[in-house]
Amino acid sequence: MLAFKQILAVALTGLACAACGIDTETKTETERPSVNDAPVIHDKALVLDSHIDLELDLIADDMDPWSSGESRANIQKMQAGGMDGAFLIVFSPQGEDTPAGIATASQVAETRFDAISRLTEKHAGEIELALTAADARRIHTSGKRIALIGVENAFPFGHSTADVETWAARGVRYVGITHVGHNQFADSSNPSYSRGEKDALHGGLSPLGEELVTTLNEAGIIVDVSHASKAASLQAMERSKVPVIASHSGVTGVSNNLRNLDDEQLLALKNNGGVIHIVAYGPYLKDKTPEQMAFETKIRKEMGLEDDFAFMAMNAETEDAFDKKMAPAKALSTPANVNDLINHIDYVVATIGIDHVGIASDFDGGGRIEGWMDASETLNVTKALIARGYSEDDIKKIWSGNLLRVLENVQAYANP
């Protein structure tokens, strides 16, 4: 399988990236390091995780998000695992599109933003907010951890793009347009069927969503297409004057999930000069086995949920009951592990090249896989990349070179 991918990669090598002027290369053929070199290579690379969440119940009023010790990422775990920095996420769940729903989401966003501020203030000697790629590199050299800020779900912005400037000034450097459920800006890859949503509300981006992409470009904020529908992501890539990212997704070429990007999206991403960050979240990395699918069919029949629409529209209570009944299915397959993550990276590299892939843990937002259960185990990812034949230069691109290149491009466009 890998041999086939490598042949495909060779065939695709040399297709220039229209938007960014870089020639796409696949894995470097020279200097294959050994796994024994992993600690040294890991230490030299700027290891940047593109997506770490902050759990609301771990953010008490005066606490920083990491002081409880329960988070999968904190400064000590990052130091132990050689993780140099991360995009910390201001996430708001999708609510009803009413003034009250938007006000609630806005409050949640403020809570998370305040927690990041407390974190960087309280531990100013150990972690620092980066506003540019140059900041990130300087902070890395200083030995401190790097904090960058991303927004997941633009819903709290309301029916206007006026807040974008404010969030840019507060340090936000990427914005994910949607989450689960359509919003005023775009369709989601996961409609909220329990709210009665159909597959598409806008057919991709709404007119306000188009305005959002332009406004983010002008503000020097990266557009993030993770969670957006396929149509919305393609339209965002088409409209954006600068590269976009998928901050935490997988690829359908390895695991067929609605949240993942297919080959058409990957090729659009390559033309756009963007980067997909493969997410360490099992359900997006690994397909269910036939045994697991048969088990699910049995449970759905038992619960009267055979009809797909009934299944997708079940309420929270039924979903809870379904999840409980489905628990034994986990034992029917081995859990996703670091090798599954690397399978997606290999696929992206073979399809669109080494310049378009990165990594996201999604810690404290559901992310965890065998071998990378928290930030202290981050070296295992570099070891697995080396075992798969990636060079030191490849690894540096994957861990941050590609993402920081996009950030530089986006900021240069906004501040010529």
Ligand SMILES: [Zn+2]
């Ligand atoms: Zn997410």
